[in-house]
Amino acid sequence: MLLSNILLLAGLFLLIRGIPQQRIRKYFLLALSIIFVFSLQPTLSIRNFDFWLPLATTGLTLVCWAFCCRNDTSRLSDNRSELLIIFGTVLFIALSRLFSFEGIFTASRPPILSVSLPWIAGWFILFFIFYYFGGSKPKKLFSLFIGFILLILILLKTPRLALQVSRFFRNLAGQSAELATANDLRWFGFSYIAFRLLSVLIDARKGRKWVATPGDFLIYVCFPPALAAGPIDRLDHFDKELNSVPHPFPEDFREGIPRIATGLFKKFILADSLALVALSSQNAVLIKHTGWAWASLFAYSLQLYFDFSGYSDVAIGLAHLIGIKLPENFNHPYLKPDIAKFWNSWHITLTQWIRSYTFNPLVRKLRKKKDPAFPQWFMILITQSVTMGLIGLWHGVTLNFFIWGIWNALGLFFHQLYADHTKNQLTVISEEHSIAFRIYTIGSTLLTFLFVSLGWIWFVLPNIDSAALFFERLF
Amino acid sequence: MKKILSFTLKVFFFLIILLALYYFIQPEPFLGKISLYNFIFPGRERLPFGENPRVAYNFSLYNLNAMFASHEISGVQEQDNSFRVITIGDSSVWGTLLKPEETLAGQLDGKKIKIHGAERKLEVYNLGYPTLSLAKDVLILQRGMAYKPDLILWFTTMESFPNEKQIESPLLAKNSEEFAQLLTSYGEIPSWMPKSSPESFWEKTLFSQRRALMDLIRLQLYGFMWAATGIDQDYPADYPMAQVDFDRDNSFHGVDGIYPNDQMAWELLNVGMRIAGNVPVILINEPILISDGENSDIRYNFYYPRQAYDVWRKDLADRCTEEKWKCLDLWDLLSQSDFTNSAIHYNSEGGQKVVDTILDVLPESLQ
Numbered sequence: 001m002l003l004s005n006i007l008l009l010a011g012l013f014l015l016i017r018g019i020p021q022q023r024i025r026k027y028f029l030l031a032l033s034i035i036f037v038f039s040l041q042p043t044l045s046i047r048n049f050d051f052w053l054p055l056a057t058t059g060l061t062l063v064c065w066a067f068c069c070r071n072d073t074s075r076l077s078d079n080r081s082e083l084l085i086i087f088g089t090v091l092f093i094a095l096s097r098l099f100s101f102e103g104i105f106t107a108s109r110p111p112i113l114s115v116s117l118p119w120i121a122g123w124f125i126l127f128f129i130f131y132y133f134g135g136s137k138p139k140k141l142f143s144l145f146i147g148f149i150l151l152i153l154i155l156l157k158t159p160r161l162a163l164q165v166s167r168f169f170r171n172l173a174g175q176s177a178e179l180a181t182a183n184d185l186r187w188f189g190f191s192y193i194a195f196r197l198l199s200v201l202i203d204a205r206k207g208r209k210w211v212a213t214p215g216d217f218l219i220y221v222c223f224p225p226a227l228a229a230g231p232i233d234r235l236d237h238f239d240k241e242l243n244s245v246p247h248p249f250p251e252d253f254r255e256g257i258p259r260i261a262t263g264l265f266k267k268f269i270l271a272d273s274l275a276l277v278a279l280s281s282q283n284a285v286l287i288k289h290t291g292w293a294w295a296s297l298f299a300y301s302l303q304l305y306f307d308f309s310g311y312s313d314v315a316i317g318l319a320h321l322i323g324i325k326l327p328e329n330f331n332h333p334y335l336k337p338d339i340a341k342f343w344n345s346w347h348i349t350l351t352q353w354i355r356s357y358t359f360n361p362l363v364r365k366l367r368k369k370k371d372p373a374f375p376q377w378f379m380i381l382i383t384q385s386v387t388m389g390l391i392g393l394w395h396g397v398t399l400n401f402f403i404w405g406i407w408n409a410l411g412l413f414f415h416q417l418y419a420d421h422t423k424n425q426l427t428v429i430s431e432e433h434s435i436a437f438r439i440y441t442i443g444s445t446l447l448t449f450l451f452v453s454l455g456w457i458w459f460v461l462p463n464i465d466s467a468a469l470f471f472e473r474l475f
Numbered sequence: 476m477k478k479i480l481s482f483t484l485k486v487f488f489f490l491i492i493l494l495a496l497y498y499f500i501q502p503e504p505f506l507g508k509i510s511l512y513n514f515i516f517p518g519r520e521r522l523p524f525g526e527n528p529r530v531a532y533n534f535s536l537y538n539l540n541a542m543f544a545s546h547e548i549s550g551v552q553e554q555d556n557s558f559r560v561i562t563i564g565d566s567s568v569w570g571t572l573l574k575p576e577e578t579l580a581g582q583l584d585g586k587k588i589k590i591h592g593a594e595r596k597l598e599v600y601n602l603g604y605p606t607l608s609l610a611k612d613v614l615i616l617q618r619g620m621a622y623k624p625d626l627i628l629w630f631t632t633m634e635s636f637p638n639e640k641q642i643e644s645p646l647l648a649k650n651s652e653e654f655a656q657l658l659t660s661y662g663e664i665p666s667w668m669p670k671s672s673p674e675s676f677w678e679k680t681l682f683s684q685r686r687a688l689m690d691l692i693r694l695q696l697y698g699f700m701w702a703a704t705g706i707d708q709d710y711p712a713d714y715p716m717a718q719v720d721f722d723r724d725n726s727f728h729g730v731d732g733i734y735p736n737d738q739m740a741w742e743l744l745n746v747g748m749r750i751a752g753n754v755p756v757i758l759i760n761e762p763i764l765i766s767d768g769e770n771s772d773i774r775y776n777f778y779y780p781r782q783a784y785d786v787w788r789k790d791l792a793d794r795c796t797e798e799k800w801k802c803l804d805l806w807d808l809l810s811q812s813d814f815t816n817s818a819i820h821y822n823s824e825g826g827q828k829v830v831d832t833i834l835d836v837l838p839e840s841l842q
Contacts, residue, residue, distance in 0.1 A: 250479050273692065277699040282530070292703030299699075 001040065001228045003268060006314055009036070009224055010260060013321040017249060026242070027085050029322060030215045034058060034089040035105060036224035041188040043107035045181075046166065047173040050107040051094075051116065053187045057222065058090055059123030060149075064197050065217040066130035067137070067145060068204035076131065082215030090120055142205035146198060153194050156185055158397035189227035191394065195353055196221045200235055202357055212239045225318035229311035231329040231349040238324070246323025256320030263313030266306040274303035281462050284470045293473045300460055301453040305334060308347070334452070337444040338419070339411040342452060350391065359387045380416050384409040395459070400467060404458035411451055497681040506691055507540030513550025516698035519707060520547055520575035521601045522615075523694060531709040532700035536690040537649035539618055545694055548600040548622050558588070558595035561602050561619045563612050564630030567761055567819045568603025570826075572710065575601075577823040579630075582830040590841050600624075607634045609743040610641040614654050617750050626841070627756040628833065629747065632763065632819055633787045634778050636739040637728050638667035661746050714816045718777045719768035727783040734783045736790065748800065757840055758802045760791060762809040762829060764818040776818030801840050805829060 001009075012032060019025045038054040076083070094117065097110040110116060155161045159182040166184035167177040200217075203210070212220065212235060220238045246252065278300035279293075287293045312329035319326045331345040343351055366379045374382075385406060392405025430437040454471075461467040512518045522542050525533035536542065543549055548561070562568050562580045570578030580601035587596050602619050604611060612629065619627075634640065641647065647654060655671045658664055677683050701707055727734045748756060763784075764776040774780050788806060795802035813825030821829070 253479055254482075273696055276528075276693065276696040277703075283700060283704060286704040286706055288705060289703065292699070295699070296703060 001311070001314075003264070005036075005040065006260070006264065006318070009318055010321060013318060017246075017252075017322055022243075022245075026215060026219070027081065030082060030085050030219055031089045033219050033222045033224055034086060035093065036227070037189075037222045038093050038106050039104065040224070040227060041107060042186060044184055044186060045175075045179070046169050046184050047175060048108070048111040049169070049184070051110045052119075053190075054106075055090065055116075055119065055123070057187075057190070057193055058086070058218070059126070060197065061193070061218050061221045062086065062123065062127045062214060063130055064145070064200060064221075065212070065214045066127045067142075068200055068210075069131070069212075069214075079213050079215065082213055085215065086218060087120075087124060091117075094120060139205055142201055146201050146205070149194050149197055149201070153191070153394075154397060156187055156190060157393070157395075161397075189222075192227060192230055192232055193221055195232050195350070196235070199232075199353065199357065203235075210235060210239070216242055223319070223324075225315035226326060229308060229315070230347070231312060231315065231327050232353050233327055233349065237327070241324045241326075249323075252320045252323055256317045259313050259317030259320065261317075263310045263315075263317060266310030266313060268310075271303050271307035271310055274299050274306065278303040279457070279460055279470070281460070281466060284461055284466055284473075287473060290473060290475075293470065297453055297457065297470075297474070301334070301449070301456055304456065305330070334449050335445060336448060337441045339408065339415045339448055339451060340419070342448055343408070343412065350394075354387050354391055358390055359383055362386055377413075377417065381409075381413050384412045384416075388412065398462070400458045400461060400463060403464070403467075404455055407455045407458055408452075411455070494681050497684075498679050501679060503538065503684055503687055503691075504540055506688070507538035507542075508544055509691075510541065510544035510549075511695050512545040512698050513547065516702040518547030518550045519545050519698075519701060520581065521569050521578065521707065522546060522604050523707075524569065524605050525708055527709045528693070528697065531707065532697045532704060533707040534690070534693065534697065535645070536687070536694060537646050538687060538691060539614075539650055539653070541691055541694055543618055545698065546600070546602075548602070548619075551598070553623070554596075554598065556594075556596055557598040558590065558626065559622070559624045560597055560599040560626045560628060561616075561622070561624040562599060562628045562630065563616050563619065564603045564759075564761065565607045565612075565632070565635060565819065566603070566605035566817075567632075567821065568601065568630045569605045570601065570603070571605060571708070571817070571820050572714070572815050573823060573826065574710075575705070575707065577826060578603075579628075579826055579829060579833075582823075582826055583833065586830075586834060588834065588837050590838060603630070604646065606644040606646060607632070608640050608642070608644055608647060609635050609740050609747070610647055610654060611644055613743050613747045613750065614647065614650060614657065616747055617657055620750060620752075620754070624754055627751050627754055628759060629756055630759045630761045632761050632778075633727075633734075633784055634819070636741070636787070637734070638665070638738050638740055639728065641665075641667060641740050641743070642669070657750075658746065661749055663742050663746050665740060665742055667740065717764050717814045717816060717818050717820070719764070719766040719771070719811065721766070721768070721770045721774045721777070723770050723773055725773050725780045725782060727778075727780055730783070732782055733786045739787075741790075741794065744794065744800075745798070748798070755801065755841060757833075757837075758795065758800050759833075760788065760802070760804045760806050761819060762805045762807070762813075762821060762825065764809075764811060764814040765807055766811065766818075778818050803833070803836060803840075805832060808832060 016025055016028045016032065019028065037057050038051070041050045041054045044050050044053070093105045094110050094113065096105045097113065097116075102109050155165050162182040162185050163180055166180040166182065170177045170180050170184070200210075216239050217235070219242060220233070220235055223233075223238070226233065277296060279296040280300075283296065287296060309330040316326045316328070327349055329348050331348065333342050333346040336342045336345055362383050363379065366374050366382065388405040388409035389402055390405070391408075392401040392403070395401045395404075426437075426440075429440065454474075457467050457470055461470060519533075523533055523545055524535050525531035526535070528534035553559075560580075560583065562583075568579055570581070573581075575581050578601055580599040580603075583597055584599040585596065587594050589595075600619075600622070602615050604615055609631065612631065612635065616627065616629070642651065642654070651669075652671055655668065658668065681688075725731055728738075730738070744758070763779065765771075766774065766776050772781075775784055788804070792802065792804065794800070808828055809821055809825045813821045813828070815822050
């Protein structure tokens, strides 16, 4: 998000917050969420994709709601106003083609109405079909929907597949397939949108009940501050925040504004400045001296943290302005004395998501096996590798991201073994030799930072060769 | 609500004080002197210039204090045996497409010559800047004098002479006041010099100068990458070579035939020589591409029609004789293959030939 987007959003949130009736306030927030899904989508080289992708986000979210909701408890007649707002806002954006609104609601002019209107109608028909003919659905249907969203994620995150998809759509749009690149499909915020949808679908598959109106659900999935970089909230928590009586405005203002200011400082001053000197695929091969190579690596570690946590601060601060408390996403991760604590403090909501939907089920499954049961160390290794590997692949389906995941998994695995062996000694040291324990903590914090920073080499560099070369430069 | 109002008022009040202080102090020129170069990062071997900072780790800014503070010349101590030389000129001296060690200064640096019978080691600093303008040369020369050179190599070419070229570069535009003061101090106010107007209220505000301030920080940040990589410009793998075929056009800056003398800033050569004072200056007419392509009977290259250039070159030689300046005419020293992307940009081999020629004449010139 650009600074202008953030300031605009803050201003609009303050205006919406001024509306006395909560219901009307939510309507405005709903319309704003849809508008921002469209307006934040950057220009793409495939014709009109800056309209089609946000439309797909809106449509997919609505269909997901219709799919998961229990139509005996969520009557459409109760949600007529919200559906009208959703439909009206999307229609308004499509009709903006007729006025001089280019660059405001969509990055480029929306497609001609004879093309866009049938698609909008199509999404809504699909929504009603799922709603009316839904009822209680078999688990397989849920699995299919989950598989569909995962498939989109895989297509977008795998450079080779993304290239093929781009070629396909370029052919469809009558554009040269020769010019296709994997970057043609930069679907704004989809990584986060997908995880929100997946959590709802997985919970619904397990039979977990929830009551959220289509409007609330859409705000949850497409909440503008959290679209770019999270946090990934849980539906029940978000819905509760959205519908509860907000804190007194001065309190929210006092919390929100400094948080936004901190986030802007981290992102636009610290991170953007560090970006000029931080390790990148371009400068990795150009750096001549070992000392500067280390400095650029540490600069990257800090840049990534300030960038990401800065965005989270802005999101949390903006949400405060509208009376919603988003979960924390970072808790001084580089000051943690071990890798396990680091991962409990870095991108906390993603880690929790993965823990809930991958790690815990996997642990349960492995524990079920008896005669012979898996050894403890084996279970730790497998579960950490799978979960961290998945976190790596979530950033992009490439070998380097996977290695980065495994690097951290191994770190967690060895730390677990070490912690099990030294638990008693460390307890004694911490109780009887406080200075020695403090020195130990400082040392382990530095070691953790070093390990995590070395791991970022796999994350930032595009292939194994360049990463290996850079490791060589360091040592 | 009262607390919010009080908080907002405090912030507003603090902001007003900050803006007022900035307006009255005008700290930007002074801030330029604060630099990490020559302390944490090695000084740059040429003045900051670049249009693609992300690749070049270098960019154009116009705070002369900051530009010089980032240059290696600001960090060196005088050595007993060394003979300090500064090179002044345009992009051919700065070294477009050349690595720092391939530029004229880079190739001359460290060479030993005999001056008055004693062997001296050349300590050469590149103060070239990619703008064709005598006014810019004079402005930089005046700054360069602070570093007590023993010799000035001033490279020039006809394209730097037209009056209209003098102050069109952003570096001059942003430092017009300093340039105007410089000319006034030497009693030369050329007719082409626009009357300087004081900075407006708006131009003095922090908001208006935010870009210049950010540039100071960016210059320091790019120092990191300069130190780490030794790269200070974009080296494209491929680029279009200098043009060798031309239209049948005999004009120079819109004037057909001989370019009038009164439209050239000859007086700036005198100003430059007076700035140099007792420090010897060698004025060098830099090599140009002499094309053998289409219509090369009319034009030497993209810049120069033969007729206008020949007359200018003769005028330059005449002035050198008249004023007893030490001049070196290298206009035809290089062959077509020595040039890169422009009629005045030569490659490392071309630079070597220029350096060899200079080294040949240097001892004699310094007698």
